[in-house]
Amino acid sequence: MKLKINVQALRGEVKIAGDKSISHRSIMFGAIAHGTTTVHDILRGEDVLSTMAAFRAMGVEIEDNGDIVKIEGHGFEGLKEPKTALDMGNSGTSTRLISGILAGLPFETKMFGDDSLSKRPMDRITKPLRMMGADISGQTERDLLPLDIKGTKGLTEIDYKLPVASAQVKSALIFAALQTDKSAVSRIVEKEQTRNHTEDMLLQFGGEISVSGKTILVPGGQKLVGQEVTVPGDISSAAFWLVAGLIVPNSEVLLKNVGINETRTGILDVISAMGGALALTDRDDVAKSATMIVRTSELHGTEISGDLIPRLIDELPIIALLATQAEGDTIIRDAQELKVKETDRIAVVADALNAMGADITPTDDGMIIHGKTALHGAKLNTLGDHRIGMMVAIAALLSDEEVELERSEAINTSYPSFFKDLDELAK
Numbered sequence: 044m045k046l047k048i049n050v051q052a053l054r055g056e057v058k059i060a061g062d063k064s065i066s067h068r069s070i071m072f073g074a075i076a077h078g079t080t081t082v083h084d085i086l087r088g089e090d091v092l093s094t095m096a097a098f099r100a101m102g103v104e105i106e107d108n109g110d111i112v113k114i115e116g117h118g119f120e121g122l123k124e125p126k127t128a129l130d131m132g133n134s135g136t137s138t139r140l141i142s143g144i145l146a147g148l149p150f151e152t153k154m155f156g157d158d159s160l161s162k163r164p165m166d167r168i169t170k171p172l173r174m175m176g177a178d179i180s181g182q183t184e185r186d187l188l189p190l191d192i193k194g195t196k197g198l199t200e201i202d203y204k205l206p207v208a209s210a211q212v213k214s215a216l217i218f219a220a221l222q223t224d225k226s227a228v229s230r231i232v233e234k235e236q237t238r239n240h241t242e243d244m245l246l247q248f249g250g251e252i253s254v255s256g257k258t259i260l261v262p263g264g265q266k267l268v269g270q271e272v273t274v275p276g277d278i279s280s281a282a283f284w285l286v287a288g289l290i291v292p293n294s295e296v297l298l299k300n301v302g303i304n305e306t307r308t309g310i311l312d313v314i315s316a317m318g319g320a321l322a323l324t325d326r327d328d329v330a331k332s333a334t335m336i337v338r339t340s341e342l343h344g345t346e347i348s349g350d351l352i353p354r355l356i357d358e359l360p361i362i363a364l365l366a367t368q369a370e371g372d373t374i375i376r377d378a379q380e381l382k383v384k385e386t387d388r389i390a391v392v393a394d395a396l397n398a399m400g401a402d403i404t405p406t407d408d409g410m411i412i413h414g415k416t417a418l419h420g421a422k423l424n425t426l427g428d429h430r431i432g433m434m435v436a437i438a439a440l441l442s443d444e445e446v447e448l449e450r451s452e453a454i455n456t457s458y459p460s461f462f463k464d465l466d467e468l469a470k
C-alpha cells in the first residue's frame with residue numbers, strides 16, 4: 044500500500060486498544076481456572092485470536108459477543124487433546140506460553156506457525172520443560188516449529204536460572220510449575236526483570252506465587268478460580284502515537300487508557316531522557332492505566348541499555364525512528380533479543396530507516412543512531428513484522444515523497460485499527 048506522507052500535524056485523541064500480553068493471558072488463565080472468566084476490552088488482534096483458537100481446539104467454550112469475551116474453564120484437567128495440529132500463526136507468546144500448559148497434559152499436541160514464527164528458537168522453552176518431564180521434539184537443534192509436545196501428569200518441579208531475559212520463558216515455566224505435585228515448589232530466577240503480567244494474573248485468579256527481586260517461587264497443585272478481567276490499553280501500541288506526536292510538526296496527541304505496569308514503561312523513561320514533552324494524567328493505580336499527552340519536541344540522543352531493555356523491548360523499532368529525529372547519537376546496547384523477534388529487528392530496522400535517509404549503524408546487540416536526519420521516500424516491506432510496518436508508517440508521515448509498504452496486513456497481528464486511528468489524527 045501507499046502510506047500517508049507529508050502530514051502537517053497530528054491532533055486529537057486515541058483510545059488505545061487492549062494490551063496483547065494481558066489479552067493472551069486472560070484467555071489462558073480463563074481456560075485453566077474453574078468457572079467463568081469474563082474479559083472486557085480484550086485485543087482482537089490476530090495473535091490473540093490464535094490463542095483463542097488453540098483453546099477452543101482443546102474443548103474450551105469461549106464466547107465473544109463483540110464486547111465481552113466469556114471463557115468457561117474446567118481446570119487443567121478440562122483441556123482435551125486437539126483433533127488437529129494447533130496453528131499459532133505469527134505469535135511467539137501463544138506458542139511459548141501454551142507449551143508450558145501442554146507440558147503437564149497427558150496427551151500429544153502438534154503446533155505450527157507462519158514463516159516468521161517457524162524461524163524463532165523454541166529451545167529456550169523446550170530445554171527447561173524437558174527437564175520437568177515433558178517429551179518434546181522440534182526441528183533442528185534450536186527446536187524450531189513444528190513442535191510435538193507429549194505432556195505428562197507427572198511433571199516435576201524445576202530450579203532454573205533463565206539464560207535470557209524473557210517473560211515468555213518465565214511464563215511457560217510458571218504454567219508448567221502450577222501442574223507439579225502439591226508438595227513441590229519450583230524456583231525460577233530471571234536474568235533481568237521482565238513483564239510480570241503472568242505473576243499478577245495468577246494472584247488475581249486466586250493462585251500463589253512469591254516474587255523477591257529476580258527470584259520467583261511457584262508451588263504446584265494449584266486450583267484457580269475464574270475472574271472478571273479488564274484489559275488496559277497496550278503501551279506497545281500507544282508507543283507509535285507517542286513517537287509520532289513528538290516528531291511530526293505542530294502535533295498534540297492525547298492517548299486514553301494506556302497501560303502503565305512499571306515493567307513495561309521504559310519508553311516513558313527514554314522520552315524523558317531525550318527531552319520530549321510528555322504528561323500523564325488520570326492515573327489509575329488499580330487499573331494500571333493513565334492518559335498521556337505528547338507534543339512536538341526538540342529531542343537529543345541518549346543511551347538505552349541494561350535492565351531498561353526488557354522494559355521497552357518491543358518499542359525499540361519505533362524508538363529507533365524517534366532517535367533519527369533527535370540531535371546527536373542514540374546508542375542501544377544489550378538488545379540482542381531483537382534478533383529473534385518476528386524479524387531480526389536490528390538488521391531490519393536499520394535497513395528500513397537507512398533506506399529512507401537515516402544514518403544507523405547496526406551492532407551485535409543494538410544500534411547507533413546518528414541524528415538528526417531528514418527522511419525521504421522508499422519502497423519497503425514489513426517482512427511479516429507488524430512493528431516494522433507501523434514504524435515505517437509513522438516514518439512516512441515525515442517524508443514528502445511516496446513511501447510504499449508491502450505486506451502491510453502484518454499490522455493486524457497486534458493493532459487492527461492502526462490505520463483508522465492514523466486517519467483520525469492526521470491533519
Ligand SMILES: O=C(O)C1=C[C@@H](OP(=O)(O)O)[C@@H](O)[C@H](O)C1
Nearest residue numbers: 064136208209210211212356357
Ligand atoms: O510475554 C509476553 O507477552 C511477551 C514477551 C516478550 O517476548 P520475550 O519473552 O521473548 O522477551 C515480548 O517481546 C512479546 O511481544 C510479548
Ligand SMILES: C=C(OP(=O)(O)O)C(=O)O
Nearest residue numbers: 133134135136137357384
Ligand atoms: C515479539 C512480539 O510478539 P510475539 O513474541 O508474541 O510474537 C511483538 O509483539 O513484538
